[in-house]
Amino acid sequence: MTIRTGAQYIENLRKNPREVWLRGERVEDVTRHPAFKRPIEQIARLYDRQHDPELTDRLTRPGPNGPVPISFVPPRSVEDLRARHEAFRIVAEATLGLMGRSPDFLNTMVMAFAEEPAVFERLGPRYADNVRRYFEYVRDSDLFLTHALITPQTDRSRTGAQQQDPFLHMGVVEETDEGLIVRGARMLATLAPMADEMLISNLPGLRPGDEKHAAVFAVPIETPGLRLISREPYDDGTRNSFDHPLSAHFEEADSLVVFDDVLVPWDRVFLHGDVDLANALYAETNLRQHTGHQTGVRGLVKMQFITGVLMKLAQSVKIDSFLHVQQKLGEAIAATEICRALLTAAETDYETTSTGAVRPRFEALQTLRMHLSGSYPKLAETLQVLGAGGLLMMPSAEDFDSPIGPDIAKYFQGADSLDATERVRLYKLAWDLCGDAFGQRAVQYERYYAGDPVRLLAMNYLAYDKSACFSLVDRALGLAGPPGDAVAAVRAATADGEPTGVTGAGGRP
Numbered sequence: 001m002t003i004r005t006g007a008q009y010i011e012n013l014r015k016n017p018r019e020v021w022l023r024g025e026r027v028e029d030v031t032r033h034p035a036f037k038r039p040i041e042q043i044a045r046l047y048d049r050q051h052d053p054e055l056t057d058r059l060t061r062p063g064p065n066g067p068v069p070i071s072f073v074p075p076r077s078v079e080d081l082r083a084r085h086e087a088f089r090i091v092a093e094a095t096l097g098l099m100g101r102s103p104d105f106l107n108t109m110v111m112a113f114a115e116e117p118a119v120f121e122r123l124g125p126r127y128a129d130n131v132r133r134y135f136e137y138v139r140d141s142d143l144f145l146t147h148a149l150i151t152p153q154t155d156r157s158r159t160g161a162q163q164q165d166p167f168l169h170m171g172v173v174e175e176t177d178e179g180l181i182v183r184g185a186r187m188l189a190t191l192a193p194m195a196d197e198m199l200i201s202n203l204p205g206l207r208p209g210d211e212k213h214a215a216v217f218a219v220p221i222e223t224p225g226l227r228l229i230s231r232e233p234y235d236d237g238t239r240n241s242f243d244h245p246l247s248a249h250f251e252e253a254d255s256l257v258v259f260d261d262v263l264v265p266w267d268r269v270f271l272h273g274d275v276d277l278a279n280a281l282y283a284e285t286n287l288r289q290h291t292g293h294q295t296g297v298r299g300l301v302k303m304q305f306i307t308g309v310l311m312k313l314a315q316s317v318k319i320d321s322f323l324h325v326q327q328k329l330g331e332a333i334a335a336t337e338i339c340r341a342l343l344t345a346a347e348t349d350y351e352t353t354s355t356g357a358v359r360p361r362f363e364a365l366q367t368l369r370m371h372l373s374g375s376y377p378k379l380a381e382t383l384q385v386l387g388a389g390g391l392l393m394m395p396s397a398e399d400f401d402s403p404i405g406p407d408i409a410k411y412f413q414g415a416d417s418l419d420a421t422e423r424v425r426l427y428k429l430a431w432d433l434c435g436d437a438f439g440q441r442a443v444q445y446e447r448y449y450a451g452d453p454v455r456l457l458a459m460n461y462l463a464y465d466k467s468a469c470f471s472l473v474d475r476a477l478g479l480a481g482p483p484g485d486a487v488a489a490v491r492a493a494t495a496d497g498e499p500t501g502v503t504g505a506g507g508r509p
């Protein structure tokens, strides 16, 4: 098997029925269900793009049995990093940056795992072998992975082991000859109903006592006992693409994942029972760099998109003639350009690993993650502010061809006789992006996709190499000298009648 087509991806979903629940009902076939059909088609298009003669050289590289997606290929030079950036950009632009968990995202994660076998070997050579074989399997089968890191929000003041039921948060109940038996839930796996495989790992933060919860493994979505409880869809398949241009195409179903005593075969286990190693994985494989590269490029595309909508909306009714609106648009452009600059910095200041592989610079990518979590929600709010009442006061697609059509054409025009259809189309797009439930999820996604921004920023403080900042402060502190000497120096200078350089409180020397 080599790169798949969209039809092959859909056929694989159809052939492998999974346990998906939506609104209290079991979904028989996700490929035919109206809530999942359109997003599946979007993912299928991404697979088809790999076969597009215009794009194939940019999206794929030769593999052992034929071309493989470039996201699986470990970078060895800055040129490789730029080529990966270009491939991530092509994928992200196809979904306007709105499908955060496109297949290339987790491809980078398994590639990062496979690049650092020594980390998994600490538990035993078979775990490193499992990682390598799994990586080759998903790469050569071009599979689509989802992942679930987060535990349900039952009681955040307690660890997984301290919850009332020790297997409410997913954990290993038993080790058997065949593998691990896993029970409990993980809170969130985006696009899980339409993925091929579920990758489980931990966010750093496990504590001693959490050994049963320290587990990294992968299973097919259709594994018996694996249950997906999908959230209420924003588009149930009935929305038209004039009134809801984004949600009618890019809905990303999120699911709670329940493991009902799921058997994870030993060859699919990459780590278990070791809290320290599970906590170390994020930093000690190159996963945080490689995933951050993909999410950063995708984030840049989404920022460009919302900035474009902001500017077009402002122009459509000429509010861009006002100074404060220009200032807001200038801020949006600056926030977007910061993303681009951070990506350039991450790629240009790349780091070389002990194995000779390269990875984008972590500090720049981490800054980008934190920047996106604050700046995207701010731009969505700016869109609400600039769109104001107009965002709500738009007619429906049906109104245009109805007896009130002439009213619509007249009263919904924009500046310079902008046609009502064009203006309404633009405002509908803006509302989907910043107001509708779909848009609110898109905001929540940027705020949280990389983890809790509060703890990310705190970790940034704790882990930062502070030496350059501190050496400047130390030089400044050294200027002061011992207090007695400083006072004596001023007294001596004053007694000599020389200027002291002090001009009073707050004065400048």
Ligand SMILES: Cc1cc2nc3c(=O)[nH]c(=O)nc-3n(C[C@H](O)[C@H](O)[C@H](O)COP(=O)(O)OP(=O)(O)OC[C@H]3O[C@@H](n4cnc5c(N)ncnc54)[C@H](O)[C@@H]3O)c2cc1C
Pocket (backbone or CB within 6 Å): 101, 147, 148, 149, 150, 151, 153, 156, 187, 188, 189, 190, 191, 254, 441, 444, 445, 448, 449, 450, 451, 452, 454, 455
């Ligand atoms: C749209 C969307 C899609 C997502 N997709 C995925 C996915 O595909 N796979 C996946 O694994 N995850 C996914 N996530 C989950 C994401 O990783 C988490 O939302 C994120 O890590 C925050 O965790 P939480 O939601 O459990 O919030 P919590 O950790 O419960 O935090 C809630 C609030 O409490 C505070 N808080 C809680 N605990 C602490 C603490 N110990 N110290 C300080 N403050 C604390 C936080 O600051 C925050 O304000 C997705 C999230 C969203 C919103």
